[in-house]
Amino acid sequence: MMGLWIALGAFFGAICRYGVSRLFATFMTSSFPAATFIVNVIGSFLLGLIVGSGLEGKIALMVTTGFLGSFTTFSTFQLEGLKLWENGERKVAAIYFLLTNVTGIGVAFMGIVLGRSLGS
Incomplete structure (x- = not known):
């Protein structure tokens, strides 16, 4: 039954x-993978928020493993960065890799802190 929630x-x-992805494809013309960046940053924050709040059970699994697991995308992040690198856009690739990791960790931390304050 837990698998159905997930x-x-x-x-x-x-x-x-x-x-x-469709929204960003309509409005973005830059080579920077903004859609993947945005979903991964939002997902990092939400995961931190949920973990920090101490939420457990079916709803937590549905949101963390289910929703956020398919909403965020590490593999696409890697592939898009490597494609930028291979296409000679090395500066954009480096910025993308660095910005995604630093921002993701930062917002996950902020989410945990906020979650703890909301959970107490």
């Missing part, structure tokens, strides 16, 4: 991920 979250996470 699958439900994953369904909505994938749909939202696709929506963000």
Whole structure:
């Protein structure tokens, strides 16, 4: 039964991920992978928030493993960065790798701190 909760979250996470990608494809002309950057930053913050709040059980698994697991995308992050590098856009690739990691860790930390304050 727990698998169904996770699958439900994953369904909505994938749909939202696709929506963000389409939205950015419509409005962005830069080679910077903004859609992947945004979903990974949002996902890092939300995961930190949930972990910090101490939320557990079915809802937590549905949101963390299900929704955020399919909404965020480490593999696409890696692939897009490598494609930038291979296409000679090394400065953009380096900025993307650095900015995504530093920002992701930073917002995850902020989410944990905020979650702890909300959970207490």
